[in-house]
Amino acid sequence: MPEPTGRGPIVVAGGSGFLGVSLATHLAEAGRPVVILSRRPPRPIGPWRHVAWDGRTLGEWRRELDGASGLVNLAGRTVDCVKTPDHRDEILRSRVEATRILGEAVRSVGAPPPVWVQMSTAHIYGDPPCVVCTEDSPFGLGLAPTVGRAWEDEFARAVLPSQRDVVLRTSFVVGRDRGAGGGALARLLFLARLGLGGRVGSGEQGMSWIHEADMNRLFERGLDDPSMQGPYIASSPGPVPQREFMRILRRAAGIPIGLPAFAWMVRIGAPLFLRTDPELALYGRFVVSKRLEDEGFAFRFPRLDEALGDLLGSSGD
Template sequence: MTTTPNPRRVVIAGGSGFLGISLAHHLHENDYEVVLLSRSAPKCDGPWKHVAWDGRTLGNWKNCLGGALGMVNLAGRTVDCIKTPDHQDEILRSRVESTRVLGLAVRAIDQPPPVWVQMGTAHIYGDPPKAICTEGSSLGIGLAPLVGKAWEEEFHTAKLPAQRGVVLRTSFVVGRNRGAGGGALDRLSLLTRLGLGGRVGSGKQGFSWIHEHDLNRLFQQALTQDSMQGIYIASAPNPVSQVEFMQALRDALGVRFGLPAFAWMVRLGAPWLLKTDPNLALYGRYVRSERLPSEGFTFQFPEVGPALKNIVGRAI
């Protein structure tokens, strides 16, 4: 990988999954050169260069960072799994260790990127009642908040003092399948088409979400707008309840009904049938950014209904 300075190069660490591929396409369409830094090459072809790393140890991969406009760190094991002790350990370690080694990398090259945009999680607020959380709200307790806090703490330690750092505490991302999977929306859409897209548990749990296009625009703004710095919530300004989200998804898919699932059914079925954590469906949060509107960011998809119809329409 060349180390020639390129003010249009963006390196996406952990970029071979749904979010990384979506962002790579967006950046390429806006005339940026994209480098994906990941353990394995993406499953689909695209307008990027791939550089291999293990997310833990420093190596020659560091050279792709030299002279780049900026770096985006998305690296981390998926949370869409059964939370065994081993999986919990890997969820934490994969985020903290990848962030730590990126910090070592920027100290080992001559021209580190001037900006580092770090993925965070809106799960850091835990599972509060319907009160809407903003950037200044108290953080929660439990596995997800613990991971989120450790992730951000490592980022603040790892980034260079001279680097502009931006953390995006991201909610549920709705997007289309570009060959790397469409994220969790693919699974929800399948369940909905099977008639299982109804109320889960109480249905009142918060469902904060963001359209992939708005998230990509937000990443680009974070990379290029010098005034952006610190922590932001990356979520559409109109969070909804779980039952409202599923109604909007059924409308987008043209499905007339969705069977409800009681909490005990989800606790039994999620680990055995879907191989995932039932708490992902049974708990939630309502989040909204106070900082983004005050800094001039406008969402193109502020409402869940039009957002889902756009995704479904483009995926057909």
């Protein structure tokens, strides 16, 4: 890994959630100053500065970008919700508008960060059955691919010609609960402990995932490696079917039984009891990064049993 460039802070926009707190913790432990831009201060309190922004309007927060050594943009409303028309609109607007205003901000300061690492989504490829997608695969259809395309298109307009641009099309990040929420893994573990951690629908839908340690290493590599530019899939080389993911999760957590759920049960139960979109469970995709493989990136956790064993304190055997 090349040495960090610049002495200014890393600015993490939209950094108050699970992924932002994980990244800020990782960077701070490496001795790097971090500024988090978010509506509310992240929890728990950590070794970073918090500056308020609304993700839509230019304000005094833009001064944090002047002299910063890098910008990471994670801003966007969670997709773990019932997809009402209002929620669909907010999912799209929160991503596009935050990216747009960051573009205005970097143009308003004298020394903008030389690199901008932009979050995107592996959902941009849609839900092709039994197909492994790489960076060269065609985009899919539907809400998530539409949001992903709009997000990346806005980034292409927002980034400065002088900035190195990196896009990370991120899959399901598995990580620890630090008080900012444990991401989607915490939800799956809760269901498994209720005995509901079995096959969902066909169980063949792809679950592409990445350990938070490898996700943070990719962010850091994007910030520091001058050869890294353009879009990358941020996912482990070991995607698995949903039924296999839950089997390994149950084993790592010491849960002996996982009852299956038929598709009709999920379509009724997910919005009523979990207040979420049933399609998040019923559909999926297999994605791997050809670019990271070609560039020799070594995952610390390429296998799901190792990743969940590390996070849940089991051996994974």
